[in-house]
Amino acid sequence: MSAATNRTATAGNLSNNGNTTNQQDPASYFLALARQGSPPPEGLTGGADEEYEREDVPTELNTINSSGGFVVVSTDKLSVKYTNVNLHGHDVGAVQANKPAPVKRLVYYFEMYVKNAGARGQFAIGFTNETFKMRRQPGWEANTCGYHGDDGHLYHGHGKGQPFGPTFTTNDTVGAGINYGSQEFFFTKNGAIVGAVKKEITGALFPTVAVHSQNEEIEVNFGQKQFAFDIKASCSFFSSLPCFCWINLSVCMMTFEYERLERMKQHLRIDKTPLSPNASYKLVRSYLLHYGYEETLNSFELATKNTVPPISMSQENGSDVQDIMYALNQRRELRQLIRNGEIDAAINKIRQWFPQILEPDYLLQDDKSATCFLLHCQKFIELVRVGELEEAVNYGRMELAKFFELPGYNDLVQDCVALLAYEEPLQSAVGYLLEGTQRETVADTVNAMVLLTNPNVKDLQGCLQSYLERVVRQLTVCCLEKRSLSGNQGECFSLRRALNSNYNAKGS
Amino acid sequence: MTSSPSAMDVDPPNYDHVTINDSDVHSIVLSYLVHNCYRETVESFAASTGMNQPADYLDGIEKRKKIFECALEGNALKAIDLTEQLAPDLLESNKDLHFDLLSLHFVELVCSRKCNEALEFAQTKLTPFGKMQKYVEKLEDFMALLAYEEPEKSPMFHLLSLEHRQQVVDSLNQAILAQAKLPSHTPMERLIQQTAVVRQLLNQDHAKDGHPPFALKDFLNG
Numbered sequence: 001m002s003a004a005t006n007r008t009a010t011a012g013n014l015s016n017n018g019n020t021t022n023q024q025d026p027a028s029y030f031l032a033l034a035r036q037g038s039p040p041p042e043g044l045t046g047g048a049d050e051e052y053e054r055e056d057v058p059t060e061l062n063t064i065n066s067s068g069g070f071v072v073v074s075t076d077k078l079s080v081k082y083t084n085v086n087l088h089g090h091d092v093g094a095v096q097a098n099k100p101a102p103v104k105r106l107v108y109y110f111e112m113y114v115k116n117a118g119a120r121g122q123f124a125i126g127f128t129n130e131t132f133k134m135r136r137q138p139g140w141e142a143n144t145c146g147y148h149g150d151d152g153h154l155y156h157g158h159g160k161g162q163p164f165g166p167t168f169t170t171n172d173t174v175g176a177g178i179n180y181g182s183q184e185f186f187f188t189k190n191g192a193i194v195g196a197v198k199k200e201i202t203g204a205l206f207p208t209v210a211v212h213s214q215n216e217e218i219e220v221n222f223g224q225k226q227f228a229f230d231i232k233a234s235c236s237f238f239s240s241l242p243c244f245c246w247i248n249l250s251v252c253m254m255t256f257e258y259e260r261l262e263r264m265k266q267h268l269r270i271d272k273t274p275l276s277p278n279a280s281y282k283l284v285r286s287y288l289l290h291y292g293y294e295e296t297l298n299s300f301e302l303a304t305k306n307t308v309p310p311i312s313m314s315q316e317n318g319s320d321v322q323d324i325m326y327a328l329n330q331r332r333e334l335r336q337l338i339r340n341g342e343i344d345a346a347i348n349k350i351r352q353w354f355p356q357i358l359e360p361d362y363l364l365q366d367d368k369s370a371t372c373f374l375l376h377c378q379k380f381i382e383l384v385r386v387g388e389l390e391e392a393v394n395y396g397r398m399e400l401a402k403f404f405e406l407p408g409y410n411d412l413v414q415d416c417v418a419l420l421a422y423e424e425p426l427q428s429a430v431g432y433l434l435e436g437t438q439r440e441t442v443a444d445t446v447n448a449m450v451l452l453t454n455p456n457v458k459d460l461q462g463c464l465q466s467y468l469e470r471v472v473r474q475l476t477v478c479c480l481e482k483r484s485l486s487g488n489q490g491e492c493f494s495l496r497r498a499l500n501s502n503y504n505a506k507g508s
Numbered sequence: 509m510t511s512s513p514s515a516m517d518v519d520p521p522n523y524d525h526v527t528i529n530d531s532d533v534h535s536i537v538l539s540y541l542v543h544n545c546y547r548e549t550v551e552s553f554a555a556s557t558g559m560n561q562p563a564d565y566l567d568g569i570e571k572r573k574k575i576f577e578c579a580l581e582g583n584a585l586k587a588i589d590l591t592e593q594l595a596p597d598l599l600e601s602n603k604d605l606h607f608d609l610l611s612l613h614f615v616e617l618v619c620s621r622k623c624n625e626a627l628e629f630a631q632t633k634l635t636p637f638g639k640m641q642k643y644v645e646k647l648e649d650f651m652a653l654l655a656y657e658e659p660e661k662s663p664m665f666h667l668l669s670l671e672h673r674q675q676v677v678d679s680l681n682q683a684i685l686a687q688a689k690l691p692s693h694t695p696m697e698r699l700i701q702q703t704a705v706v707r708q709l710l711n712q713d714h715a716k717d718g719h720p721p722f723a724l725k726d727f728l729n730g
Binding site: 495 | 540
C-alpha cells in the first residue's frame with residue numbers, strides 16, 4: 001500500500017450522544033487531514049489495512065502445561081505417546097499446541113497422524129481453551145471440542161457426544177480446523193471432510209490432541225509437512241518453507257482447496273447481488289463533479305454519450321446534481337492553481353469569487369479561518385520548496401505566528417517551521433509537507449469550502465466527501481463491524497481484496 | 509436518536525473514524541475508466557490527479573476499443589480477427605463468445621437482406637456448433653430470422669438490436685480482461701455489490717426491528 005494521503009476523520013466536534021448523523025466540523029476535518037502525511041506516533045494504529053501484523057501460529061506441542069506423567073512428548077515436540085495404563089476418565093494424556101490458532105484469516109487447520117492405536121484407540125483431535133484441564137479428552141469439558149477415534153463421535157462441551165463420523169485408528173490421518181467465515185469447526189479423515197459443527201466458543205483456542213490408552217502414539221502436523229487434506233499446493237516452494245513463514249497472510253491464503261471453495265461461495269453471493277444500472281457511472285460522475293475535475297468530466301460525458309442502454313439522467317435526483325455542479329468551473333480553476341503551487345493567485349481568485357471562505361469561521365463562531373490558515377501554510381511550504389528561506393521566515397512571522405499556540409493548528413505550524421531546520425527537508429519527518437499530496441489536501445479543502453457556500457447545500461457530509469468515498473467507507477466499516485461481531489476473528493479487511501473479482505486465481 | 513430510522517441511522521459505530529486511502533479511490537475510478545475504454549478520460553484523470561500514466565493500459569484500451577467498435581457497427585468478422593490478434597486462443601476457449609460473435613455477422617447479413625449469403629455463412633460457420641445441445645436452440649432462433657421478410661418485426665427482433673450487440677461486446681470485454689489477468693468486473697461494481705451484501709449480513713445479524721433493509725440507492729440519496 002503506497003503512503004498516499006489517508007483520510008481519517010478524527011474526533012473533531014462529533015456529537016457523541018449516540019446520534020450518528022455526521023455533524024462533522026469541516027475545519028477540524030481538514031486540519032487533521034493536512035497532517036495525515038506525518039508519521040504516526042508510536043503505537044497508534046492506523047486503518048483497517050494495517051492489521052497484517054505477524055500473528056503467532058502453533059508450531060509444536062506445549063510440554064509445559066501437559067498433564068504430568070501420563071504421556072511422553074518427543075524431543076521434537078511433534079509426537080505424543082501414552083505411557084501409562086489408563087484407569088479412569090481423568091488420566092487422559094491431552095496436549096495443546098504451543099500457541100492458539102491464529103484468527104486473522106479465513107481458515108485455520110492442523111492434522112494428526114495415528115502411529116499406534118495402542119490398547120484401545122482412544123485418541124482425539126480438537127480445540128480447547130486456555131483453562132482446559134489436560135487430564136480430560138477435548139470435548140468433554142465446556143469450551144472445548146473434539147472428534148474421538150474410538151467411537152467417531154463429536155464431543156462439544158459434554159461427556160456425551162453425538163454421532164459424527166467414522167472411527168479412526170492406526171495409519172489414519174485426521175484433521176481439525178476452524179472456518180472463521182462460517183464460524184464452524186470442521187474435521188477431516190484421510191483427506192476427506194467428515195463434517196462440521198457450529199462454533200460457539202469464543203476466545204483463543206488451542207489445537208489439541210489426546211491419547212488415552214497404553215502405547216497409543218500420534219504425530220502432529222502444524223503445517224511443517226504437506227497436509228493429507230486436499231492441499232493443492234500451488235507452489236511446492238511454500239510447503240518447503242519452515243512453518244513460521246506461514247505468518248505471511250498471502251502465503252496462508254494459498255494453502256488449500258477448502259479455503260478456495262469458501263472464498264468462491266462468498267464471491268458467488270456477491271456476484272448474485274443485483275447492480276442497479278449506471279450505479280458505477282453515477283458514482284464516477286459525482287466523484288469528478290465533487291472534486292471539480294472539469295476536463296475529465298467533459299471527456300467522460302463525451303465518451304458516455306452513446307452508451308447502450310442510454311444513461312437516463314432524469315433518474316437523478318435533480319437537486320443533487322445541481323449541488324455538485326455548483327461553481328464547477330471556478331473549483332476546477334482553483335484546484336489547478338493550487339496543484340501548481342500558485343497559492344497567491346489562488347488566494348486572489350478566492351477573494352474575488354468566494355471571499356467568505358477566508359473570513360473567520362462563522363459556522364463555528366470562531367475568529368480563525370482554517371481555509372485561510374491552510375493556504376498560508378502552503379504558501380510557506382512553496383517558498384521553502386524553491387529555497388526562498390528568508391522570505392519564508394518573513395511570511396511565517398506575518399501569517400503563521402499567531403497560530404503557534406492554538407490547538408488544532410499548532411501541530412501543523414510547528415511542522416512547517418521545522419522544514420527550515422533541515423538541509424534536506426524532503427528526507428525528514430516533516431518531508432510529507434513537500435509532497436504533491438499536500439497540495440491536493442489544500443485543494444480539497446478549498447473545494448469543500450466553496451461547495452459549502454452554496455445556498456442550497458443540505459448535506460454537510462456531502463461537501464466533505466464524494467459519494468464514492470462514502471460507499472468505500474460504508475464497506476470498510478461494515479466489514480470491520482461484522483468481524484468484530486465474530487469476536488474479531490476472520491480475515492482482516494483489505495479493500496484491495498474485497499474489490500478483486502478474480503477469485504478463481506490462486507492466491508488472489 | 510432521531511424519531512424515524514433512515515439509512516444513515518443504522519450505520520455501524522466508528523463510521524467516521526475510518527481511513528480511506530486517496531490512491532485507492534483514484535485507482536477505483538481509473539480502473540472503471542480503463543475497463544470501459546474511455547481513453548481520453550483516463551488520460552485526463554491521470555493528469556488531473558497526478559497519477560502515473562499507465563502506458564500499457566492505454567495500449568490495451570485502444571486495441572479493445574477497436575474491437576468493440578467493429579462489433580457494434582456490425583463488422584463482426586473484423587472484430588473476431590482483431591480479437592485473435594490481441595488474445596489468441598481466447599475464442600477457442602470461449603465457445604459461447606465465439607458463437608455470439610459469428611452470429612452477429614449472420615445478423616448483419618440478414619439485415620442487409622443478403623439472405624443467400626447469410627444461409628451459406630450459417631451453414632459453414634454456425635451449424636457446426638449445433639453438435640452441442642446448448643447451441644441448438646440459439647441456432648434455431650437465428651435461422652428463423654431467415655424466414656421473415658422483415659426480420660425486425662419477427663419475435664426474435666431483439667437479436668438485431670444494439671442492446672444485444674452491446675451485451676456480446678460486454679462479454680467479450682470481460683473475457684479479454686480476464687485472460688490478461690485484469691479484473692473482469694470493475695472494482696467499482698464489486699464495491700457496490702460488496703457493500704450491499706455486507707450491510708445485509710449486518711442487518712440480519714443485528715436483527716434490529718423497524719430498520720428497513722439497506723438499499724444503496726437510498727444511501728446515496730440520503
